Amino acid sequence: MSDNTTKTRQYPRIHTEATVDFTGSDVLLYHRIENISLGGICIQAASVEEVGTIVELTINFPEIGKSIEVKGEVVWANHENPKDMGVRFIELDEKNRDTLVEYLNLRHDD
Numbered sequence: 557m558s559d560n561t562t563k564t565r566q567y568p569r570i571h572t573e574a575t576v577d578f579t580g581s582d583v584l585l586y587h588r589i590e591n592i593s594l595g596g597i598c599i600q601a602a603s604v605e606e607v608g609t610i611v612e613l614t615i616n617f618p619e620i621g622k623s624i625e626v627k628g629e630v631v632w633a634n635h636e637n638p639k640d641m642g643v644r645f646i647e648l649d650e651k652n653r654d655t656l657v658e659y660l661n662l663r664h665d666d
């Protein structure tokens with residue numbers, strides 16, 4: 557494993573059934589989230605953004621009937637199949653954070 561994957565993460569990653577719509581250089585709807593945490597998400601998509609790109613995210617949580625809107629920054633991107641990217645949340649207000657915590661707690665119990 558590389559040094560990046562062996563480091564302790566600030567927030568545990570939770571595998572999810574949620575989807576994400578994001579706007580960067582393109583508008584992409586209903587993409588699969590590989591995992592999510594209070595710090596960010598990993599998104600699988602047909603096209604990925606460049607590192608440093610600011611994206612607008614709408615994360616849909618069908619299990620609790622809620623969604624959140626948040627800005628994020630692409631912190632890593634895999635341009636080879638399967639294409640995916642890591643996005644760190646940069647603007648997560650209290651209401652959206654509470655919704656995310658509710659969802660993470662639900663999924664953590666699974």
